Amino acid sequence: xxxxxxxxxxxxxxxxxxxxFFDISCGxxxxxxxxYALIFVVLAAFVGIVFGAxxxxxxxxxxxxxxxxxxxxxxxxGGLAGLAFLYVIGKSGRYGGSIAAILFNTPGTAxxxxxxxxxxxxxxxxxxxxxxxxxxxxxxxxxxxxxxxLIFGAVSIAAFTRQFGPPENFAxxxxxxxxxxxxxxxxxxxxxxSTLFGAVVGLIGEDIITGQFKMTMGIDELESGMxxxxxxxxxxxxxxxxxQAEKAAKVKAIEIAQDKVDDPSAHYFTWxxxxxxxxxxFRSSIYGSLIGMMPGLGSSVACFVAYGExxxxxxxxxxxxxxxxxxxxxxxxxxxxxxxxSMIPLxxxxxxxxxxxxxLIGMFLVNxxxxxxxxxxxxxxxxxxxxxxxxxxxxxxxxxxxxIGIACYALIGYFAAPYIGRVIAILxxxxxxxxxxxxxxxxxxxxxxxxxxxxxxxxxGVIGYAMRRTNFSAAAFIIAFVLTSSMxxxxxxxxxxxxxxxxxxxxxxxxxxxxxxxxxxxxxxxVIIFRAWSTYRSRKPQEH
Amino acid sequence: xxxxxxKIKVEYGVSATVLLVxxxxxxxxxxxxxxxxxxxxxxLPMILAISLVxxxxxxxxxxxxxxxxxMTEGYGFxxxxxxxxxxxxxxxxLFVTVFWxxxxxxxxxVTLFAMLITFGVRNWIAMIISAILLAVVFQWVFMGVMLLxxxxxxxxxxxxxxxxxxxxx
Numbered sequence: 143x144x145x146x147x148x149x150x151x152x153x154x155x156x157x158x159x160x161x162x163f164f165d166i167s168c169g170x171x172x173x174x175x176x177x178y179a180l181i182f183v184v185l186a187a188f189v190g191i192v193f194g195a196x197x198x199x200x201x202x203x204x205x206x207x208x209x210x211x212x213x214x215x216x217x218x219x220g221g222l223a224g225l226a227f228l229y230v231i232g233k234s235g236r237y238g239g240s241i242a243a244i245l246f247n248t249p250g251t252a253x254x255x256x257x258x259x260x261x262x263x264x265x266x267x268x269x270x271x272x273x274x275x276x277x278x279x280x281x282x283x284x285x286x287x288x289x290x291x292l293i294f295g296a297v298s299i300a301a302f303t304r305q306f307g308p309p310e311n312f313a314x315x316x317x318x319x320x321x322x323x324x325x326x327x328x329x330x331x332x333x334x335x336s337t338l339f340g341a342v343v344g345l346i347g348e349d350i351i352t353g354q355f356k357m358t359m360g361i362d363e364l365e366s367g368m369x370x371x372x373x374x375x376x377x378x379x380x381x382x383x384x385x386q387a388e389k390a391a392k393v394k395a396i397e398i399a400q401d402k403v404d405d406p407s408a409h410y411f412t413w414x415x416x417x418x419x420x421x422x423x424f425r426s427s428i429y430g431s432l433i434g435m436m437p438g439l440g441s442s443v444a445c446f447v448a449y450g451e452x453x454x455x456x457x458x459x460x461x462x463x464x465x466x467x468x469x470x471x472x473x474x475x476x477x478x479x480x481x482x483x484s485m486i487p488l489x490x491x492x493x494x495x496x497x498x499x500x501x502l503i504g505m506f507l508v509n510x511x512x513x514x515x516x517x518x519x520x521x522x523x524x525x526x527x528x529x530x531x532x533x534x535x536x537x538x539x540x541x542x543x544x545x546i547g548i549a550c551y552a553l554i555g556y557f558a559a560p561y562i563g564r565v566i567a568i569l570x571x572x573x574x575x576x577x578x579x580x581x582x583x584x585x586x587x588x589x590x591x592x593x594x595x596x597x598x599x600x601x602x603g604v605i606g607y608a609m610r611r612t613n614f615s616a617a618a619f620i621i622a623f624v625l626t627s628s629m630x631x632x633x634x635x636x637x638x639x640x641x642x643x644x645x646x647x648x649x650x651x652x653x654x655x656x657x658x659x660x661x662x663x664x665x666x667x668x669v670i671i672f673r674a675w676s677t678y679r680s681r682k683p684q685e686h
Numbered sequence: 687x688x689x690x691x692x693k694i695k696v697e698y699g700v701s702a703t704v705l706l707v708x709x710x711x712x713x714x715x716x717x718x719x720x721x722x723x724x725x726x727x728x729x730l731p732m733i734l735a736i737s738l739v740x741x742x743x744x745x746x747x748x749x750x751x752x753x754x755x756x757m758t759e760g761y762g763f764x765x766x767x768x769x770x771x772x773x774x775x776x777x778x779x780l781f782v783t784v785f786w787x788x789x790x791x792x793x794x795x796v797t798l799f800a801m802l803i804t805f806g807v808r809n810w811i812a813m814i815i816s817a818i819l820l821a822v823v824f825q826w827v828f829m830g831v832m833l834l835x836x837x838x839x840x841x842x843x844x845x846x847x848x849x850x851x852x853x854x855x
Contacts, residue, residue: 214832329755331748335704335741342711342734349718349727356727357714380778387774387804388767573816576801579774580794583781584824591835593785600778607771611763612700630730637725 162297169538172531173546176539178223183543186230187550191559193231194238195566197248198382199578201235202497206374207581209501210588213508221509221524222539228505229540230547232498233285233481236441237551240277240474245270245563253441253477256449260462260469267465271409274559276470279411280423282552284475287427288434288482289548293541295435295483299490300515306658308635309646311492313659315629317666318437318493319622324673325436327615336615340622341629343368350631363594370504371589372599373623377616378497379582380603385610386575415467422452422468423475430479437487437495440617441477448476482544488513489537492628497617500624511536689757696762697754701746708738773804789839790829791848794821825851 173179193204205228212224239254244261257277264273306314319337327333346357347367358364426448433444452472453462462469484495485502492514494500506513510524511533520532531539586599606616639653640646647659715731748754777800785793798817807813829836830852836845845854 211832328758331741331744335738335745338734338738338741339704339707342731342738345731345734352721352727354719354727356718357711357731359714380774384771384774387770388765572805572807573802576798576805576807577820579777579801580798580820580824583778583797584794584828587785587790588828588832588834593782596778596782596785600775600782603778604771604775608703611761611766612696613758613761626730633730634725643724 162294165297165534165538166293166541168535169540169542172222172535172539173226173542176220176222178219179226179539179543180546182219182223182227183230183547184550186227187234187547187554190231190234190236191238191241191551191554191562192566194235194254195241195562196569196574197242197246198386200239200378201232202374202501203378203382203578204231204235205498205501206371206378207578207585209371209374209504210585212505214588216505216508221505222536222543225502225505225509225540226543226547228498228502229485229544230550232496233478233544233547234551234554236478236481237278237281237285237474237555240281240470241274241555241559241563242566244273244277244470245560246567253445253480254473255442256445256473256477257470259449260465260467263463263465264467264470269465270563271560272411272467273465273470274563275409275411275556276415276419276467277474278552278555278559279416280419280426280471280474281478281555282548283423284427284430284477284479285481285548286545287424287475288431288479289541289544290482291431291435291479292482292485292489292544293538296486296489297518299486300518303490304515304518305655306515307652307655308632308639309649309652309657309659310662312629312632312636313647313662313666314491314493315625315632317662317669318487318491318625319629320666321669322437322618322621323615324670326618328613330670330673330677332612332614333618336609336618337622340619341626343373343619344623344626345630350627351634361594363590363592366590367627368598368623369589369595370501370624372586372595373602374497374501374620375582375586376599376602376604377606377609377620379578380599381606381610381616383575383579383582384603384607386571411467419468419471423471426452426472426476427479430476431483433476434480434483434495435486437493437621440484440496441480444476444480445473448472489517490515494621494624497620500621503624509536690752690754692762692764693754693757694749694752697745697749701742701749703742704745705739705742708735708740708742711735711738770804774801777801777804785839787839787841789842789844789848790836791821791825791844791851792839794824822851829854 173183189204189208190201193199194201208227208231212219212227216224236253240257240261242248243254243257244265247258247262247265261273261277264270319341320334323334323337324330325333327336344367346364347355348365349356355365429448429451430441430444433447434440449469449472452468453459456462456468458466480496485499487493487495488499488502492503492512494503503513506517511517516533517537518534520534523530523532524536582599583596586596587593589595608614609616609619636646637643642649646652647663650657650660652659711731712735715728715735718728718731720726720728777797780800781793781797784796795817798820799813802813802816825836825848828834836848836852836854838845
């Protein structure tokens with residue numbers, strides 16, 4: 143029961159940038175000393191693939207239903223196991239979506255929409271095995287690339303953002319709201335309205351400074367605020383069940399074309415193909431990583447950017463869309479490269495870049511950790527899974543879990559993806575979705591043992607359904623809901639501490655130090671102006 | 687052209703809904719007591735609620751000017767099956783009602799049964815077996831293992847008949 147990496151820490155600290163290698167080895171030590179965490183990583187790899195491959199369901203839906211159980215057992219299994227589970231499920235869920243895209247011509251997740259364009263034609267050509275293995279290799283490649291960007295990027299940026307005060311934090315939150323709101327949806331105004339709605343719902347409950355109850359509508363259960371689990375379940379699970387119920391009358395059995403038996407290469411992603419795709423996967427991983435770092439932009443954007451860009455660069459453009467491995471390798475490496483870097487805003491600024499990152503905030507808080515740059519500190523020590531570890535070691539334990547999780551889902555996917563696909567194809571949806579609905583209701587109830595939460599889940603299920611039908615963004619709604627109380631805290635702290643009033647956010651000086659707050663506000667303004675301008679330009683030719 | 691008219695009509699509805707939500711939260715924000723500070727607990731909720739109203743007005747203006755963009759696949763409620771949406775929500779309401787009256791165990795059985803009917807299953811034996819099986823598993827996992835509160839039904843207390851699953855006395 144002692145700090146796993148104490149002693150040699152000081153020596154590696156003196157190495158500066160190289161200390162990250164020591165940190166990651168510490169992370170692996172902590173992970174391998176925690177049997178629950180290892181089991182949960184393998185379990186998450188499998189569960190994520192299955193949920194990702196089920197058309198309509200996503201990693202967010204899986205997380206929403208698992209979250210109450212993980213929170214309930216957090217003390218028994220240790221914080222690392224729960225967080226590692228959620229983190230890995232996000233990765234494997236993204237990959238799992240490619241199975242449905244390739245085999246059923248239905249993207250399991252939005253992130254796999256571009257994969258369909260060449261994946262399904264390959265299945266029709268009797269090359270489903272090759273397509274699935276290409277997707278597996280490309281996903282693992284992109285994910286490892288993104289993880290490396292996360293590990294080195296987050297630590298470096300956190301060293302800079304640690305000095306920020308309340309005005310800068312508020313400006314960052316406001317910038318995140320504007321950026322997420324304006325880029326997450328096809329319509330800027332709808333993205334921003336989704337963000338505002340999430341934010342105002344997030345303010346329901348006890349006031350962080352005065353302790354009075356706000357906007358509870360006389361409902362006692364709302365005094366502690368709206369719980370995240372029923373909200374997630376409503377928006378991601380119940381809305382999907384409603385959509386599936388509508389389709390129930392039109393369900394057709396999915397048929398998967400058999401692989402060509404006379405062509406052994408139809409089953410494999412061959413070495414020459416891998417060598418051919420390597421530079422393409424590298425470039426796509428860069429696109430994915432850059433997009434992942436921006437809050438709000440996710441895998442669904444990355445996959446189309448990579449697909450479009452690689453098609454543009456290709457010498458055989460006319461073959462794209464007919465079933466070629468490049469058409470799978472590019473979007474799959476890009477959408478999985480998003481996963482790691484999407485954690486950078488969370489770990490360096492406390493801003494979740496994706497829905498999964500938003501849920502991770504809840505799990506971090508359960509374990510006594512405040513997401514943000516201070517998470518890379520060496521103090522105070524935490525007692526987890528029988529080990530005394532620093533927050534920094536804990537985070538690197540999660541990074542190590544991510545690295546192991548990628549290997550797990552790659553192995554499961556490489557050998558079992560065709561079988562998982564075939565099992566899903568024969569699953570009776572008329573039994574599956576009622577079962578998911580019941581699990582969703584049970585999970586809503588179990589978050590606070592309150593029947594009100596079941597009611598809220600239903601309410602937000604209907605709201606989520608309407609949002610999906612009218613192009614509002616569920617992701618922006620959830621991220622804003624999670625962020626808003628921290629934003630309010632930073633806002634009011636700034637106003638209490640400063641004597642400049644609202645000008646504290648536009649001043650380059652705060653308590654004798656340089657303030658970055660105006661810069662963040664300008665970035666937010668620039669993003670929204672750029673988005674509005676590009677939308678205007680894209681519409682202009684249609685009007686003439 | 688007809689689809690565009692439909693989209694504009696839906697966008698008017700969306701605008702009205704956002705406006706109403708904004709107005710509702712403005713009223714809610716007025717219920718928050720103010721403090722002596724210039725920026726108190728009411729400030730941010732009020733700013734957000736007013737912004738929602740402005741967002742609703744903007745959406746309405748867009749619809750009025752016909753600048754709602756092209757109709758994309760899956761947009762709107764033309765393909766919506768209102769009956770099935772209602773049935774799913776009714777199943778949820780049924781769960782809440784039966785939970786209140788008879789407790790968790792029966793609520794799971796009745797709701798799963800209703801959901802299976804909603805999804806078009808008509809194999810009564812399979813429906814009964816799966817509903818009872820799922821109720822037993824959920825009762826054991828959530829009440830027995832996770833030790834969640836299993837409240838007494840307001841009409842009938844079913845717990846004496848289900849305690850054998852959870853091991854409760």
